[in-house]
Amino acid sequence: MSTVTEGDLKRLEDLITGLSQQMDRSFNDLDKKLDVHIVRTDERFKAIDQRFDSIDQKMAQGFQQLDKRLDDTNKRIDDTNTRLNTITFGIFGIVGVFATGLLGIVGKVVFFPNP
Secondary structure, eight states: OOOOOHHHHHHHHHHHHHHHHHHHHHHHHHHHHHHHHHHHHHHHHHHHHHHHHHHHHHHHHHHHHHHHHHHHHHHHHHHHHHHHHHHHHHHHHHHHHHHHHHHHHHHHHHHSOOO
């Protein structure tokens, strides 16, 4: 068997120190790469968020236009309904006056005939 000498221990210590420094550099490089990827990912998320915001604004504008068109259509329908009601009441009024006149004439002829 071999004996462990001070030189062997020193070489082992140097090897461990070198590996430790190399691992530190590797971890630092990995940390820098991760930071770059995190920044890129954040930028992509911001871009996607902006796209969603623009789509949301377009949809809101579309819904506002649709609501306005529906309100305009409802207003026209209400105006048409009002006109039809006015015409209907007018026709019923004329028919009512005509029926009253006919009943008056029929009543005079039937109940009060001239001798």
